[in-house]
Amino acid sequence: MSEIALPKVDRTVVSKKDLIVNNLKQFTDKKNVLSELDEIRPYETDALAAYKNLPLAVVLPENTQEVSEILKFCHRENIKVIPRGAGTGLSGGALPLNDAILLGLGKFNKILDIDFDNKCVVTQPGVTNLSITHAVKHKGYYYAPDPSSQLACSIGGNVAENSGGVHSLKYGTTTNNILGVEMVMMDGTICRIGGKTLDQEGYDLLGLICGSEGLLGVITEVTVKILKNPQTVKAALIGFPTIEDGGNCVTDIISNGITPAGMEIMDKALIDATEKFVHAGYPMDAEVLMIVELDGTKSEVEELFKQIKQIAEKNKSNSFKLSKNEKERLGFWSGRKAAFPACGAMAPDYYCMDGTIPRGKLSEILKEISRLSKKYNLGVANGFHAGDGNLHPLILFDGSNKEELRRTEEFGAEILKACVRMGGALSGEHGIGIEKRELMCEAFNDNDIQQQINIKMSLDEKNLLNPGKVYPILRKCAEEGRVHVHRGEEKFPDLPRF
Amino acid sequence: MFTEEKKNSQIFQDSNHLSPTSELEVSELIKEAYKKKFPIDIHGSNSKKFIGYNVQAAKSLDFSSLSGVIEYLPEELYIKVKPGTLIKDIENILEKNNQELSFEPTDFGYLKEGKSNKGTAGGCVSCNFAGSRRFKVGSVRDFILGFRGVNGKGDIIKSGGTVVKNVTGYDLSKLVSGSFGTLVALTEVTLKISAKKPSQNTIIIYEKDPKIISDLFNMVLSSSNEISGAVFVPDEPKSKKFTPNKSKAFKLNDLDQEGAFFAFRIEGDQNSIKERIKDISNEMNLKKYKTSNLDIYQSDLFWKSINSLQLFSETKNNLLRAVVPPSKSEKMMSFLNNKYRYFIDWSGALFWIEVPGDQNIKEVKNTIIQNNGYVTIIKKSEDFEFTEKLFTIDDTKLMISKKIKESFDPRGLFNPGKMYKDF
Numbered sequence: 001m002s003e004i005a006l007p008k009v010d011r012t013v014v015s016k017k018d019l020i021v022n023n024l025k026q027f028t029d030k031k032n033v034l035s036e037l038d039e040i041r042p043y044e045t046d047a048l049a050a051y052k053n054l055p056l057a058v059v060l061p062e063n064t065q066e067v068s069e070i071l072k073f074c075h076r077e078n079i080k081v082i083p084r085g086a087g088t089g090l091s092g093g094a095l096p097l098n099d100a101i102l103l104g105l106g107k108f109n110k111i112l113d114i115d116f117d118n119k120c121v122v123t124q125p126g127v128t129n130l131s132i133t134h135a136v137k138h139k140g141y142y143y144a145p146d147p148s149s150q151l152a153c154s155i156g157g158n159v160a161e162n163s164g165g166v167h168s169l170k171y172g173t174t175t176n177n178i179l180g181v182e183m184v185m186m187d188g189t190i191c192r193i194g195g196k197t198l199d200q201e202g203y204d205l206l207g208l209i210c211g212s213e214g215l216l217g218v219i220t221e222v223t224v225k226i227l228k229n230p231q232t233v234k235a236a237l238i239g240f241p242t243i244e245d246g247g248n249c250v251t252d253i254i255s256n257g258i259t260p261a262g263m264e265i266m267d268k269a270l271i272d273a274t275e276k277f278v279h280a281g282y283p284m285d286a287e288v289l290m291i292v293e294l295d296g297t298k299s300e301v302e303e304l305f306k307q308i309k310q311i312a313e314k315n316k317s318n319s320f321k322l323s324k325n326e327k328e329r330l331g332f333w334s335g336r337k338a339a340f341p342a343c344g345a346m347a348p349d350y351y352c353m354d355g356t357i358p359r360g361k362l363s364e365i366l367k368e369i370s371r372l373s374k375k376y377n378l379g380v381a382n383g384f385h386a387g388d389g390n391l392h393p394l395i396l397f398d399g400s401n402k403e404e405l406r407r408t409e410e411f412g413a414e415i416l417k418a419c420v421r422m423g424g425a426l427s428g429e430h431g432i433g434i435e436k437r438e439l440m441c442e443a444f445n446d447n448d449i450q451q452q453i454n455i456k457m458s459l460d461e462k463n464l465l466n467p468g469k470v471y472p473i474l475r476k477c478a479e480e481g482r483v484h485v486h487r488g489e490e491k492f493p494d495l496p497r498f
Numbered sequence: 499m500f501t502e503e504k505k506n507s508q509i510f511q512d513s514n515h516l517s518p519t520s521e522l523e524v525s526e527l528i529k530e531a532y533k534k535k536f537p538i539d540i541h542g543s544n545s546k547k548f549i550g551y552n553v554q555a556a557k558s559l560d561f562s563s564l565s566g567v568i569e570y571l572p573e574e575l576y577i578k579v580k581p582g583t584l585i586k587d588i589e590n591i592l593e594k595n596n597q598e599l600s601f602e603p604t605d606f607g608y609l610k611e612g613k614s615n616k617g618t619a620g621g622c623v624s625c626n627f628a629g630s631r632r633f634k635v636g637s638v639r640d641f642i643l644g645f646r647g648v649n650g651k652g653d654i655i656k657s658g659g660t661v662v663k664n665v666t667g668y669d670l671s672k673l674v675s676g677s678f679g680t681l682v683a684l685t686e687v688t689l690k691i692s693a694k695k696p697s698q699n700t701i702i703i704y705e706k707d708p709k710i711i712s713d714l715f716n717m718v719l720s721s722s723n724e725i726s727g728a729v730f731v732p733d734e735p736k737s738k739k740f741t742p743n744k745s746k747a748f749k750l751n752d753l754d755q756e757g758a759f760f761a762f763r764i765e766g767d768q769n770s771i772k773e774r775i776k777d778i779s780n781e782m783n784l785k786k787y788k789t790s791n792l793d794i795y796q797s798d799l800f801w802k803s804i805n806s807l808q809l810f811s812e813t814k815n816n817l818l819r820a821v822v823p824p825s826k827s828e829k830m831m832s833f834l835n836n837k838y839r840y841f842i843d844w845s846g847a848l849f850w851i852e853v854p855g856d857q858n859i860k861e862v863k864n865t866i867i868q869n870n871g872y873v874t875i876i877k878k879s880e881d882f883e884f885t886e887k888l889f890t891i892d893d894t895k896l897m898i899s900k901k902i903k904e905s906f907d908p909r910g911l912f913n914p915g916k917m918y919k920d921f
Contacts, residue, residue: 117825119719140722162665173663175672176640191894196823198847199626199637201872202891202917203681203899207639207672211665228722231777255573257596257693296724297777300770356661358574388662428663436666443666447653451906452667458905459898470667 004051004434006097007468013079013099017056020079024059024101027069032107034058043084043102047149048092048435050351050399055082055096060104064182064190064220067103071218072188074101080464081186083214085125085157088149090352091433093161093213093469100467103218105156111135112221118196119226120179125156125219129163132224141226144171147429148337156219162211164429166262166336169387170295171227173429175210182221183209186460195223208455213431214466216459230295233261235329236305238312239286239319243267246288247362249315250386253292254359256311258304262293263387264336267366270343270381270394271335277342280335283319290386291332339383339394347379347396353412354430355419357389368418369393376411378404390428391419417442432470440472506530514556517563521646521654521685524564528683528911529652531557537914540679542582545617546606546625549876550678550888550916559683561620568686572597575691576643576660581620581684588619592691600692601641602629605806609877612812620684626676627819629805630727630763633719633844639675641690647674647682650907660688673902679913680921681906695765698726700797701775704788706732706758708835712828714760715846717782719824723774727763728845729804732835739815739854740839747808750796761792763801809841810852816879818862820849822871833865854879859886889917896920 013020021035034040035057045052056079061067074081080100087094096102108124114135115121121132121143129150132143146165147153153163159181164173171177180194193205200206209216240246246265253260266274266282266289275282282289292308294301309320323329335342343350357365366382373380379396393415397408416426420442427436440449453471457463506526509516518524531538539555541547543562565582572595579588585603592598604627607615616622623645628637644658657670674682705711711730718728734744745755753759764774779785792800803809810817822830824846834840839852849866853859859875863886866873875888891899896918903910903921910921 115825116720117716118823162669164663168663172636172640175669176636185898189894189897191898192892193895195870197821197871198632198844199628199639199676199821201676201821201874201889202895203677203902204626204639204672204675205895205898205902207669207675208902210672211669213665216668228720231722251573254575259693296766297770297773299773300766303767303769356663358571358661360571360574385663390663423659424661425659425664425666427665428661429665431665432667440667443659444656447655448657449667451649451653451655451670452657454905455668455902458901 005473006053007473009097010078010099014056020077020101021057023073024057024070027073028059028061028066032060032062034060040102043087043096043104046084046087046089046092046094048090048095048433051092051095051434053096054098055100055102056098058102058104060107062107064184067184067218067220068188068190070101070103071184071186074464075187075462078462078464080467082466083160083218085154085160086128086152088153089157089161089433090354090430091427091435093431093433093466095434097468105154105218108156108220115196116141120196120223121226122221122223123155125159125222126154129153129155129158136226140229142229143224144177144227145174148340155222155224159210159219159222160212160214161429161431164385164390166264166385169263169385170259170261175207177225178206178210178222179225180223181206181209181219183217183219185217186462186465191217211431213433213470215456215470216465232298232301233293233295233329234301234305235291235293235323235332236308237282237319237321237332238290238292238317239283240288240290241286241316241318243288243366244363245315245317246290247366249290249312249317250362251360252311252315253308254387256307258307260292260387261295262291264291265289265362265384265386266336266339267382269379270339270383273342273346273381274335274338277345278334278338280331282335285318291336336383339381343381343394343396347398349397349399351395351397351408351412353391353393353395353415354427355391355416355424356428357391357419357422357424359386359389361422361424362386362389365391365418365422369415372411372414376407378407378411385428388428389424413439434469437470438472440470502526510557515558515560517560519563521648524559524683524685525648525652525654527559528648528650531911532651532909535909535911537911540683540913542618542621543584545615546621548610548878549625553913553916555914561683562618564685565618567591574660576688577691578660578686578688579619580686581618583619585616585619585622596694597691598694599641599689600631600635601638602631602801602805603627603638604629608806608808608811609813609817614806619687619689623675623684623687624677624679630729630801630843633847634724634726639672642671642675643688643690645671645674645682645684645688646686647684649682650909650911654685655682658688662690678916680903680916681912683912696767697771697794698763698765698797699771699775699794700761700763700792700800701784702753702790702792703760703784704754704757705760708828708831711760711831712846714782715824715827718762718845721778721781723764723778725762725778726765727801728761730758730760730842731809732758732831732840734839735836740852741813743809743811747803747811748800750792750800752790752792752796753800754790761800763797804841804843807850809839810850813852813877814879815852815854816856816859816875816882817877818851818853818859818873819876820851820866820871820873821847822849822866822869823847826869826871829869830865838862856881856883856885891918
């Protein structure tokens, strides 16, 4: 896991490090260019901490013009650039390269315009997801996507990874909640896409950029939609004796035309871990625990919970607890939200996976994960955004044991392959990054990947912006000698082909 | 050459109007076009063919025969169809399970033929025109989970899938939405579907003052009552250039056709509708106004009329579609009132404007752009002289769009000139 094939290091660039660093100091304040080992060390990894690599230098520009000048320079000099937001990404999308400049957007940390008339906020990309909600909550508004890292993750990173969260079942992911961006292309061109209007005429460039994992442009400003808080929000904890019963209940709720604001599922291992950790009051006799949250008018929420209770009973639920007040509702969520640290307390390391399956395959995938857990002899705890089929198995392992690391990686890959086999996707919200790069061939064939690469090459013809991410280096298609060659030019000629 | 390939090559040579019935056939025909550098006019049932520039192409590829439902899983909330499947047929199938396409595809049939024609799934995706729920639920592009199609070289490609959360490579489903068939010849689209709300009511407020209307739109957007549609229909201008149509388009028992009106829709079960209307009555201080309430049947007809542009049924004039930030609606109304026939949708953000004569288009366009909006000339009058561009785009986005177009269709064969003169 700690070793991964990366694009070939350009020794010429590395040998010119001092010259490059001096040049960068022309475009921004000298203090914003970091090149000493102790200064750049904190940037060697993102939240996928098993992978580490030092950049050539780190530059922290302060405005769009500076970003443009830096990119123009790097483009001219053939220097790779890795954009980075808050570094909370879980797929290694911001992993540096030894011959690349790491472009940190941490100084883009201001909210520029709170526009209640148009129900939007214009913000710099380094602002955290949660601070947008904090900036508008005094008037009863909020920003809907709520990834679990919302306290720390930046909105620019959310755009890059199309982040979701527990409420995306009803309110969508980042792509459904942004109106516009300003971005800088690799050649330094500054481009504004969208603004305060709904939809864009012409090609949906906003849709293309969102979830593009920093490969197409550097986001320097984001306009997000804000929503009014719902009148009533309530949650219920529902316990089930078996995985099948919990899974069927999820499908039945959706089939009955109910769209909860959030619908989560936790397995026995995660219930035990989180209950020990935060004492959320979860039913300890349940094999599967569901948290359902509804919002709307008081009568609507009450009526729908009546229906959900009936559906749950039909699916043999063995407990049903409805939140009586806001404190209790937040208590219900406290366990789910503490899933990561709770797993951290159970084993020296955990590896958080992210895949998607059709809702109806929930019990099937849980059974498969359980089978794989035995096969690899590794513990696993499962938390699901069940409403939209997004699963986050947490594999428990000891990182100091190399052999266990290898097994963990294989276990994770097998889970994701199973997701694809069941009609799902390799990633629901964490992105591909470097972590799942080699698995792309499981979901896509050579034509599909080549079309994506063609888009990348059309906007970054030298492949300098965040290279080595998303698309397989050890591409199966490449191994089989089916690499598409366009007009005699091989794409990504600098990438090793095995 | 394989027999199949040979056959398709012959078909391609012999006919200018091609109607493939399988994805493989589409791929083979496009490969032939690529080899021979023949531009292709890609279209479905032609219900929206009048939008954009006329395509000059040697061959026409008609997707209306590539139709049918591939997979419909009500419990997974998606339907996978071939591109020529009629929207009308999809809606009928969904209706049986109390489901719907909640983005309300715009029906352009009345505009040209005076009757409904929502066209095909492929056309709907390619044009990305969503109806009144847009400000609440999203546009067509937000409901495309995945697609299969053929690029300009004849390669079969796919993106997305059937699940809602999917971050695996670029989201090409968004990119093909609204691309007017210039990037990919779609062979399969997967649409996200939604449960249909059990009931609906529409409240009509008889008011025309631009400031008040703008405030009402703002209240709709600020409300937590999940209002799923808000429109303003002003008085029709007295000019002879407009054939009066308002009373016909909104002929409903409980709607007073005289004068301007504001309308908003509440959906849900009866109790929650009642509860919401009560709450909104306070929020908007409804007792100040003359109002009426459309029941479920009338409400349904009302929004069908809005989303099929019946106000402009068979008009001979130009029709413009403008999207502005909702806070600009007051300025827009003050400019348009008594001069142009128009109505406002998306709670103040979408304007449909009927403009007689080319000479007036410029001033309307300028006003929209001054108000930070964008505009599309949807329907052209017979004497339209093409002095104004049909789509608005700035130079940087044009440059990016051109590069993206080349990455899908390197020889520029798909619907050349449909959106922009350059490609």
